[in-house]
Amino acid sequence: MSPAFLTAPTPRRTVLRGFGAGAAALAGAGVLGACSSRETQEEAKAGGAGFTVTDQRGKKIRFDGPVERIATAIIPSPSMIAAVDGSHARIVGINESTLQANREGIFGTLFPESKKTATVAGADFLPNVETVVDLDPDVVIQWGDLGEEVIAPLENAGFKVIGLTYGTQEEMETWIGVFGTLLGKEERGRGLVDWMHEEAAAVRGLVASQDREDPVPVLYLRTAADGWTSADKTQYVNHWTELAGGVNVARDEATATPQVSVEQMLAWDPGVVLLSGFDPATPAAFYADKRLAGLRAVRERRVYKIPLGGYRWDPPCCESPLMWWWTAQILHPALASRVGLRAKLAETFQNLYGHRLTRAETDGILHLDLNAGSSGYDGFRA
Missing domain, CATH: 3.40.50.1980 (Nitrogenase molybdenum iron protein domain)
Structure with missing residues (x-):
């Protein structure tokens, strides 16, 4: 982060410019949110x-x-x-x-x-x-x-x-x-827009620093009345998946929100499954489904519930940069304990809403309870 995060409060015009540069001080960031x-x-x-x-x-x-x-x-x-x-x-x-x-x-x-x-x-x-x-x-x-x-x-x-x-x-x-x-x-x-551009560049740089030849195959799932749906390359899911160093396995489907069968999941065999914030599906229930036992993401315990902050993080919103960081750290597990997502959450909520998150609130946003049984998620506790 910029050293400006450690400075004293500055005049409103300066703070707004600094926010675009990712440089609003925690001490003065409340000026932005309130x-x-x-x-x-x-x-x-x-x-x-x-x-x-x-x-x-x-x-x-x-x-x-x-x-x-x-x-x-x-x-x-x-x-x-x-x-x-x-x-x-x-x-x-x-x-x-x-x-x-x-x-x-x-x-x-x-x-x-x-x-x-x-x-x-x-x-x-x-x-x-x-x-x-x-x-x-x-x-x-x-x-x-x-x-x-x-x-x-x-x-x-x-x-x-x-x-x-x-x-x-x-x-x-x-x-x-x-x-x-x-x-x-x-x-x-x-x-806000300037800040998003800078955060996107930072995430791309972080992902590029990882020693990995191929992008991680990712399946996004949302429950439907008759099973599951996903998202193709026209959906925002594809944007944050690729930004974070993954590849959306449903990207080339013919419809924007394709139906996904168990057979199709097994054929794709994603390395990571991300469960939508729009429904009550949980990693625990996914792991318990015997039909999915052969799925690589299940075998390796890499199924995760997407966070719910000021809004759900799946669709575009002002918290989307947090989704980019979270996904990058899910796809590259070594990053979870090294890149301070909790600190980013605190800074972002102060900047966006003028609210200082408690530890319990941060735990709730990240669904530490629902994701506790998934690989590498303990890295988000620090």
């Missing part, structure tokens, strides 16, 4: 005279003043909005899945009000327009590529709708820029 009310008001004035946002449908949405009430049907967006804003105060409506994550993970500790936020959509993302009307948001965040049925009801009711698309690092960075504009915190948004 601005004073005066600073928040001053930044919000950036949109006071009116501004325009171009969403990922290419549609321009005009706002006449600051945005104070946001409803979002998109599952990962509330944690990203909170990271950009340093607050949950402007979020009035969320997806049911987000509410579940808020109640199960640490986000509800960071922002207790998030555990009681009204829900405006479920797994199908179809908006509950009646609820949205009651909430009276200044804007609704919705998927821009799921068809008119998820957007038209909102626009027909008179709401401004920002349509977003998902899947790549570049698209996530666009989200951060959109949220920075909406919240009047463009500089903060740019700092």
